[in-house]
Amino acid sequence: MMNAFRRHIRENLWLALDTLRTHKFRSFLTILGVLIGTTTVIAVASIFAGLDQEVADAARDFGTRTLFIFKWDPGIHVGRLTREERLRTPLTYEDGMGLKEDCPDVEDVAVETFIWWGSPPVLKYRGSQVLHYNFVGATPSDFRVVNDSLSDGRLFTDVDDIHKRDVAVIGADIVSRLFPNEDPIGKQITVGSNTFKVVGTLGKRKAFPGDSGTDRVVKIPYHTFKKFYPNEKENFIVAMAFEGRLDEARDEVESVLRRRRHDKPNASDSFGISSAEALIHQFEQLIGTVVLVTLVISSIGLLVGGIGVMNIMLVSITERTREIGVRKAIGAHRSDITWQFLLEAMTLTGAGGILGILVGFGASFLIRALDVLPSAVPLWSVFVGFAVAVGIGLFFGLWPAIKASRLDPIVALRYE
Numbered sequence: 083m084m085n086a087f088r089r090h091i092r093e094n095l096w097l098a099l100d101t102l103r104t105h106k107f108r109s110f111l112t113i114l115g116v117l118i119g120t121t122t123v124i125a126v127a128s129i130f131a132g133l134d135q136e137v138a139d140a141a142r143d144f145g146t147r148t149l150f151i152f153k154w155d156p157g158i159h160v161g162r163l164t165r166e167e168r169l170r171t172p173l174t175y176e177d178g179m180g181l182k183e184d185c186p187d188v189e190d191v192a193v194e195t196f197i198w199w200g201s202p203p204v205l206k207y208r209g210s211q212v213l214h215y216n217f218v219g220a221t222p223s224d225f226r227v228v229n230d231s232l233s234d235g236r237l238f239t240d241v242d243d244i245h246k247r248d249v250a251v252i253g254a255d256i257v258s259r260l261f262p263n264e265d266p267i268g269k270q271i272t273v274g275s276n277t278f279k280v281v282g283t284l285g286k287r288k289a290f291p292g293d294s295g296t297d298r299v300v301k302i303p304y305h306t307f308k309k310f311y312p313n314e315k316e317n318f319i320v321a322m323a324f325e326g327r328l329d330e331a332r333d334e335v336e337s338v339l340r341r342r343r344h345d346k347p348n349a350s351d352s353f354g355i356s357s358a359e360a361l362i363h364q365f366e367q368l369i370g371t372v373v374l375v376t377l378v379i380s381s382i383g384l385l386v387g388g389i390g391v392m393n394i395m396l397v398s399i400t401e402r403t404r405e406i407g408v409r410k411a412i413g414a415h416r417s418d419i420t421w422q423f424l425l426e427a428m429t430l431t432g433a434g435g436i437l438g439i440l441v442g443f444g445a446s447f448l449i450r451a452l453d454v455l456p457s458a459v460p461l462w463s464v465f466v467g468f469a470v471a472v473g474i475g476l477f478f479g480l481w482p483a484i485k486a487s488r489l490d491p492i493v494a495l496r497y498e
Contacts, residue, residue, distance in 0.1 A: 112394045113434030115387025116474060120435045120467040122380035124442025127463035129449065130373050132456030136290070137365045141358040143288040145229045147328050148358060149335060151181075151319040155354030157364050170352050175304070177342055178221075178319045185334040187327040192224035194318040195307055203274025205300060207260040215256065215298040217273060219307020225251075227322045233257075235267040235282035243303035250278035254286040255297035271300070276310050278302060328357065384470060387434065388478035395427050395482035399489075406489050416487040423486045427479020428472050435471025439464055 150156045154167040178193035195218070196202075202217035224230070225237050238249050250271060257266055266280045278300075289296040307314070323331030332355060339345075343352050399406070406419055443459055450457040 109430060109433070112390050113387060113430055113437070115383050115385075115390055116431045116434030116471050117387070117438040117441065119380055119383030119385075119387055120438025120471050121441045121445065122383060123377060123467045123470070124439055124459060124463050125445045125449075126373065126376045126380060128442065128446035128457045128459040129455055130369050131460045131463075132450070132458045134366060134369060135458060136288075136456040138362045140288045140290045140296075141361045143229060144358055145227070145322060146358050147323045147325060147331075148227060148229070149321040149323065149328070149332055150356045151321060151335065151339070151353060153316075153353050155356060156318075157354070157356040157361055171343065172315045173317045173319055173339075173353060175317060177339065178317070180342055181319065181321055181335055181338055184338045185321070185331060187324055187331040187334055188321050189324045190223050190227055190322045191221075192227040192320045193221050193304060194224060194320065195219040195304060195311075195314055196316065196318070197311065197314055198316045203276075205256070205260070206272040207269065210260050212256060212259055212298070215300060216253075218299060218301045219304045219311075220301050221304045224301070224320065227320045230287075231285035233283045233285040234265075235280070237282050238301075238303050243305050246306045246309045247303065248276070248278045248306060249281045249302065251282040251284060251301045252280055253284050253297040253299035256300060257283050259298075273300065332357070381470075384474055387431065388474040391427050391431055391475060392478040392482060394430075395423060395479055396485070398426075399423065399482055399486045403489065406486055410489075419487040419489075420483045423483035424476065424479050427483065428475035431475030431479075432468065432472045435468045438471065439467050442467070 144150075151173065153170040153173055154163055175193050175195075178191050181188055182191040197217060201213065202215060205212040205215055205217075218224075222238055222240050222243055225232070230237075233254065235251075237251055238247070241247075242249050250273075252260075252266065252271070260266070260271065261269065266283055269280050270277050271280055272278075284297070284299070287296045321331065321335055335355060336351065339353055340351065345352050409419065409422075442463075446457045446459050449455055
């Protein structure tokens, strides 16, 4: 019984493929909508999968046991900050040191400060300059806490910070821009009207999508920064938990900061805490919604393709009415005719799905090769793309197939 069914399906499949070979151009035009829809699904899924992986890599590059603390949530923001968030009292250097003393599950703490309003001063070395970069004053522990890697020279130390020495550690992008053909160690760079001696360079970091400033950084000792910019009050705190104690460290940080900042028992936190995994989770939630909306829009192409398949199948039935009559006259059952045209529709859209997958792979490879966006085709999108394409054929081919199976053989044989 099963062997007979398989043979039956195989015979109808060969009939469907023969019809496709006979009408190549018409078949291609019919599946064009399915091809475009499947290509869009593959391309969109590959772009968002690439973005997701790049965000995850960049976030984890800062350390999986690191907490980022600011006066508002340092995570991904979709809407605008509230007025209350913008007017919050800045975190202080003392807050950071208090976390180090009062949180037993926190291994180390770093404090960063920066210029709050406007761009940093122009960075110069001889005839070269950089306008857009990150200018940070940081405690020496910052390099360890945020997982910076030393490329050359040395990092500044507690002694440099205590004595407010004019030294700097620069990122890989600053090195390539200002020192393309020479060793930057020991050279004097100018930030605005102040001069700093380069004592070390940092290795390249994994960057967030669209972020060109990860390696475009100049770090100087925290108290040196305060010496030149005493009016800058904003501070960013980074705390590193002991291995396996991230959740406990987060609870301790929250408790200590609420106490230090005099947050009322029923009031919300006057600060924000995030971590690499929290950032990744936020991004996945955001991107998931965008992917869903994009895929719904792209499904319009599949719907148009399905309508085209139904239309061409109805035309095909009219053209092959006599053939249907002959098959019925020599013993074909209604189920034979139904499967013949249903498999033809599914083969048609399945071929469109396969072509769409191949074109989608090509588009993903091109996007990655041109370095426009990160791109990686997830395996699930291939299966979903093909399954949806075949499903379109099944759904839109069902009515034409049933209509063909119901033709009266005598009337069909008389049809000219």
